[in-house]
Amino acid sequence: QKEVEQNSGPLSVPEGAIASLNCTYSDRGSQSFFWYRQYSGKSPELIMSIYSNGDKEDGRFTAQLNKASQYVSLLIRDSQPSDSATYLCAVRGNFNKFYFGSGTKLNVKP
Amino acid sequence: GAGVSQSPSNKVTEKGKDVELRCDPISGHTALYWYRQRLGQGLEFLIYFQGNSAPDKSGLPSDRFSAERTGESVSTLTIQRTQQEDSAVYLCASSLDWTGDGYTFGSGTRLTVV
Numbered sequence: 001q002k003e004v005e006q007n008s009g010p011l012s013v014p015e016g017a018i019a020s021l022n023c024t025y026s027d028r029g030s031q032s033f034f035w036y037r038q039y040s041g042k043s044p045e046l047i048m049s050i051y052s053n054g055d056k057e058d059g060r061f062t063a064q065l066n067k068a069s070q071y072v073s074l075l076i077r078d079s080q081p082s083d084s085a086t087y088l089c090a091v092r093g094n095f096n097k098f099y100f101g102s103g104t105k106l107n108v109k110p
Numbered sequence: 111g112a113g114v115s116q117s118p119s120n121k122v123t124e125k126g127k128d129v130e131l132r133c134d135p136i137s138g139h140t141a142l143y144w145y146r147q148r149l150g151q152g153l154e155f156l157i158y159f160q161g162n163s164a165p166d167k168s169g170l171p172s173d174r175f176s177a178e179r180t181g182e183s184v185s186t187l188t189i190q191r192t193q194q195e196d197s198a199v200y201l202c203a204s205s206l207d208w209t210g211d212g213y214t215f216g217s218g219t220r221l222t223v224v
Contacts, residue, residue, distance in 0.1 A: 004152070042217070044201075046211075046213075046214075049211055090153075090212075095165060096205060096209065096213070097158055097166060098155065099155070
């Protein structure tokens with residue numbers, strides 16, 4: 001069973017700041033990692049995927065992966081109130097099945 | 111269709127009743143997944159379909175839960191003799207096949223057992 005751990009938060013940051021979201025996973029053999037954003041009452045939407053050690057940037061979002069430490073993070077630069085949501089970390093298993101963390105709630109204060 | 115469609119969007123049922131939840135995947139997507147999300151929790155995998163077969167049903171929590179899929183089309187998740195702990199949002203997702211990248215979720219069915 002793959003375990004994915006996240007701090008539930010809430011993480012509060014002021015508008016314009018960098019939000020840093022963290023995730024650890026238990027299965028050292030995991031290869032593929034994903035970040036989903038979930039607004040209250042809505043279904044999750046995929047925002048980033050990362051497969052290799054290092055950083056992957058997409059607009060204001062940067063995903064970071066350290067397989068040796070079994071650690072994935074998501075940085076959101078220039079945070080906006082519209083970024084306020086719960087961020088779910090997911091690890092892919094067999095047959096494209098995902099193991100999700102319980103999510104970190106982010107509040108961006110205007 | 112253009113997206114993953116789920117119905118009903120909300121369902122309130124009495125404890126002990128059976129419920130059926132429906133998922134209509136994106137046209138052409140052969141892989142279909144059911145997840146459950148309890149309030150304030152992450153998503154729990156329930157079952158995976160490839161076509162109309164279910165290679166992985168390891169997440170079904172008890173024998174009260176079953177699912178079927180017709181060809182590469184609609185899937186139904188059935189919960190028999192519902193219990194209060196079954197209250198959750200049930201999410202369906204589909205992908206082109208099982209090798210794909212992150213998939214698209216439907217809007218979910220919020221099930222409340224009273």
